[in-house]
Amino acid sequence: MSNFYATEPDLDRFRNRILVAGAFVLLMFLVLLARFIYLQVIQHEYYTTRAESNRISLVPIIPNRGNIVDRNGTILARNYSAFTLEITPSKTQGLEKTIDGLAEIVEIQVKDRKRFKRLLEESRNFESIPIRTRLTDREVARFAANRYRFPGVEVKARLFRQYPEGTLAAHAIGYISRINQRDKEAIADQGQEANYKGTEHIGKSGLEANYEFELHGTAGHEQVEVDAGGRGIRVLSHTPPIPGNNLTLTLDAKLQAVAEEAFGGRRGSLTAIDPNNGAVLALVSSPSFDPSLFVDGIRFDDWDELNNNPDKPMLNRAIYSTHPPGSTFKPLMALAALTVGKRTPGQTIADPGFFNFGNRRFMDDKVGGHGPVDMYKSIVVSCNTYYYMLANDMGIDNIARFMGELGLGRKTEIDIPGEATGILPSPEWKQRRFKRKEQQKWYSGETISVGIGQGYNAYSTLHMAHALSNVLNYGKVFRPHLVNTITNPTTGEKRVIEPEPVRQINLKPEHVDIIRRAMTGVAKEGTSSKAFAGAPYTSGGKTGTAQVFSLKSGQKYVSGQLKEKLRDHSWYVAFAPAEQPRIVLAVMVENGPDREETGRPGTGSRGRGKRRTARGGESR
Numbered sequence: 001m002s003n004f005y006a007t008e009p010d011l012d013r014f015r016n017r018i019l020v021a022g023a024f025v026l027l028m029f030l031v032l033l034a035r036f037i038y039l040q041v042i043q044h045e046y047y048t049t050r051a052e053s054n055r056i057s058l059v060p061i062i063p064n065r066g067n068i069v070d071r072n073g074t075i076l077a078r079n080y081s082a083f084t085l086e087i088t089p090s091k092t093q094g095l096e097k098t099i100d101g102l103a104e105i106v107e108i109q110v111k112d113r114k115r116f117k118r119l120l121e122e123s124r125n126f127e128s129i130p131i132r133t134r135l136t137d138r139e140v141a142r143f144a145a146n147r148y149r150f151p152g153v154e155v156k157a158r159l160f161r162q163y164p165e166g167t168l169a170a171h172a173i174g175y176i177s178r179i180n181q182r183d184k185e186a187i188a189d190q191g192q193e194a195n196y197k198g199t200e201h202i203g204k205s206g207l208e209a210n211y212e213f214e215l216h217g218t219a220g221h222e223q224v225e226v227d228a229g230g231r232g233i234r235v236l237s238h239t240p241p242i243p244g245n246n247l248t249l250t251l252d253a254k255l256q257a258v259a260e261e262a263f264g265g266r267r268g269s270l271t272a273i274d275p276n277n278g279a280v281l282a283l284v285s286s287p288s289f290d291p292s293l294f295v296d297g298i299r300f301d302d303w304d305e306l307n308n309n310p311d312k313p314m315l316n317r318a319i320y321s322t323h324p325p326g327s328t329f330k331p332l333m334a335l336a337a338l339t340v341g342k343r344t345p346g347q348t349i350a351d352p353g354f355f356n357f358g359n360r361r362f363m364d365d366k367v368g369g370h371g372p373v374d375m376y377k378s379i380v381v382s383c384n385t386y387y388y389m390l391a392n393d394m395g396i397d398n399i400a401r402f403m404g405e406l407g408l409g410r411k412t413e414i415d416i417p418g419e420a421t422g423i424l425p426s427p428e429w430k431q432r433r434f435k436r437k438e439q440q441k442w443y444s445g446e447t448i449s450v451g452i453g454q455g456y457n458a459y460s461t462l463h464m465a466h467a468l469s470n471v472l473n474y475g476k477v478f479r480p481h482l483v484n485t486i487t488n489p490t491t492g493e494k495r496v497i498e499p500e501p502v503r504q505i506n507l508k509p510e511h512v513d514i515i516r517r518a519m520t521g522v523a524k525e526g527t528s529s530k531a532f533a534g535a536p537y538t539s540g541g542k543t544g545t546a547q548v549f550s551l552k553s554g555q556k557y558v559s560g561q562l563k564e565k566l567r568d569h570s571w572y573v574a575f576a577p578a579e580q581p582r583i584v585l586a587v588m589v590e591n592g593p594d595r596e597e598t599g600r601p602g603t604g605s606r607g608r609g610k611r612r613t614a615r616g617g618e619s620r
Contacts, residue, residue: 059198059223060198060220060221061220061221061222061239061240062158062159062199062219062241063216063218063219063220063241063242063244064079064217064244065159065161065176065216065217066214066216066217066243066244066245066489067079068173068208068247068249069246069247069248069249070248070249070251070252070256071252071484072252072254073248074253075164075165076164076165076168076169076173076249076251077161077162077163077208077291078161078162079159079160079162080159080160080162081157081158081159081160082157082158082160083134083155083157084130084133084134084135084155084157084158085102085106085130085132085133085135085143085153085154085155086130086131086154086155086156087099087128087129087152087153088128088129088153088154090152091151091152092150092151092152093152098150098152098153099131101150102131102143105139105142106132106135106139107132108131112131115296116129116130116131118297119178128154128156130158130296133296135155140155143155161175161292161295162295163290163291163292165257166290166292167288167289167290167291168257168288169253169283170288170289170290170291171206171283171285171317172207172249172251172280172283172416173206173207173291174203174204174206174207174208174209174210174416175203175204175205175293175294176202176208177201177202177204177297177298178201179199179202190213194219195216195218196216197219197221198219201295203215205417205418206417207247207415207416207482207483210416211483211486214245214247214486216244217241217242217243217245218242220241220242222237223236223237224236242490243489243490245486245487245488245489246486246489247487248485249484250274250279250280250281250481250482250483250484251280251281251482252281252282255272255281256282256283256284259282260284263284265286266286266589266590266592267287267317267589267591268284268317268589269284269286269318269321269461269587270282270284270461270587271284271319271461271462271465271466272465272583272584273466273469273584273585274582274584275472275473275575275582275584276473277478278469278478278479278480278481278499279480279484280480280482281583282585283318283319283462286317287309287311288313289306289313289314316416316418317461318460319414319418319419319420320418320419320420321420321460322420322422322423322458322459322460322463323458323588324453324454324457324547324569325457325464325544325546326453326454326546326547327542327545327571328464328571328572328586330378330379330382330452330453330542331379331468331471331515331519332403332467332468332471333387333390333391333394333399333451334375334378334379335507335511335512336394336399336402337375337390337394338375338511338514338515339402339507339508340398340402343375343390344375346374346375347374347375348372348373349372349373349385349389350371350372350373351370351373351383351385351386352368352369353368353385354369355384355385355388355389355392355448357445357448358444360445362388364384365382373386375514375518378518379518379519379522379542380518380521380522380525380527381526382527384452387451388448388451388452390451391447391448391450391451391452392447392451394451395447396447397427399447399450399451400424400425400426400429404424406467406470406471406505407463407466407477408424408463408467409421409423409429410422412462412463412479413480414462414479414480414481414482415481415482415483416482419462420460422458422460423459424457425446425455425456425457426442427442453544453546454546461586461587462480464571464573464586465480465584465585465586468573468586470505471515472512472516472575474507474512475506475507476504477505478499479502481497484496484497485497516575516578519540519575520538520539520540520578522541522542522543523538523539523540523541523574523578524538527542528543528572538578539575540574540575540576540578540581541573542573543570544570544571544572545569545571545592546568546588548567548591568592569588569589569591570589571588572586572588573585573587
């Protein structure tokens with residue numbers, strides 16, 4: 001008969017196993033207890049906060065962007081509220097199916113789908129993206145009745161930017177568009193991330209960009225209690241946003257409109273400045289564009305049309321495009337000659353209609369010349385020969401030094417981005433500009449072309465208006481600016497942008513008066529007298545023509561026989577009233593329209609490097 005009783009060694013092994021198992025179970029309970037204490041005691045505050053944050057949603061409230069108005073109160077940019085239909089992709093039950101279903105309730109066009117697709121690629125999956133903007137009340141009601149069918153879709157009230165005057169002053173005002181990654185980095189660099197929570201648009205150009213943080217305002221927020229589905233139950237607290245500041249400009253919308261209309265769609269620019277304080281009265285770049293196209297995210301077709309347009313409507317010609325100033329440079333040259341003592345007002349030269357320098361002949365615009373020419377007559381009739389001689393006598397260093405003092409070849413620091421520096425030629429500039437040694441050498445013949453505003457000279461209308469303002473203001477330099485006051489819409493407090501002289505140029509008043517008198521003579525009896533015949537006011541000015549290409553020796557310029565892009569650029573600088581100027585302007589029309597005169601003679605000279613302009617004769 002078998003024995004079923006366990007032996008003593010077997011019992012010992014069994015007891016050890018029980019002890020080990022019991023110890024393991026006890027250890028696990030201790031681990032659980034420790035974890036329980038860690039979570040419930042040590043990490044109590046942390047997880048309480050997490051639980052509270054899951055229960056409470058912090059919803060940012062976007063502030064109302066500030067208005068932009070002209071000096072007389074005409075609204076140039078403002079906000080308005082409208083309803084948008086928005087989709088949160090992560091909450092939908094099939095994105096395409098959802099959009100197709102919505103299209104049965106509200107109108108969704110092909111362009112809306114394309115914009116949504118593009119925004120979807122730029123956004124995160126949990127962000128709401130508009131599929132339709134500016135819903136009508138009827139469309140809002142129709143969606144509300146069918147909302148239960150569309151999880152992840154909701155109607156939101158949003159603020160939209162509006163430019164009531166359309167294309168008027170678009171380059172100065174700029175536009176806003178959706179924030180991209182580069183914008184986010186710039187916001188982070190400025191320490192503004194918290195203030196831009198929920199904000200989807202930012203200024204991209206012009207005043208909208210340069211005064212972004214003034215216009216944006218301060219974001220508010222609401223603490224909203226939500227259920228497990230993320231739906232709001234009640235508002236626990238509300239911190240209202242602070243609207244952005246309003247900008248009042250120095251621009252005159254009526255003057256701006258007249259100036260833009262005068263261009264008639266031609267390419268060119270105009271800058272008008274009050275010389276007494278640097279206030280910009282008009283800033284025209286033609287052709288222009290509609291800033292409203294960018295607010296909702298510009299359509300591909302619209303962007304393609306703007307971007308590939310040969311007339312480049314997005315280019316701010318007034319501050320960025322630079323061209324040789326032609327004869328508008330001559331009054332500045334005359335003032336330089338008086339200042340450095342190279343000429344006196346009554347000193348006369350005999351103009352045979354050309355100036356020989358070495359083996360080259362620089363031609364005047366008038367065959368046979370102008371006869372005896374003093375400084376006054378040189379400006380009134382725009383005598384090239386006078387300034388060929390003057391440039392040769394002064395030398396490039398004196399010219400560059402004086403023009404630099406007037407503000408040419410440097411940025412004016414106007415309060416919109418994108419300003420060009422321009423080109424004030426000098427031996428030092430040429431050494432920086434060109435790489436090869438043979439190109440870096442400055443030739444004396446180049447100085448002669450510089451003297452009539454040709455050669456390497458290249459300035460914008462902003463540069464020329466600023467330089468002339470500095471002259472007429474007897475050397476007192478003001479920074480050109482577009483914003484006059486910044487107003488807090490809540491308190492009404494205004495901050496006036498007080499014009500302060502940047503520096504003082506050492507000019508003798510009697511020298512300035514000589515130049516002013518000669519420029520007044522241009523409008524009375526000179527090259528622009530026909531245009532100002534019968535005007536009820538007295539003005540001063542100077543015409544100018546900038547060559548686009550060099551003519552061969554003996555060849556005549558006939559604009560009607562040339563392709564448009566090869567025609568000369570037309571310049572005019574002016575001021576009024578002549579006795580005490582309150583406005584100075586510079587206007588430039590690219591490849592100006594046909595004109596009766598056909599007498600621009602060739603010089604036989606050719607541009608160096610990449611410059612397209614001639615080194616010689618230039619029409620009035």
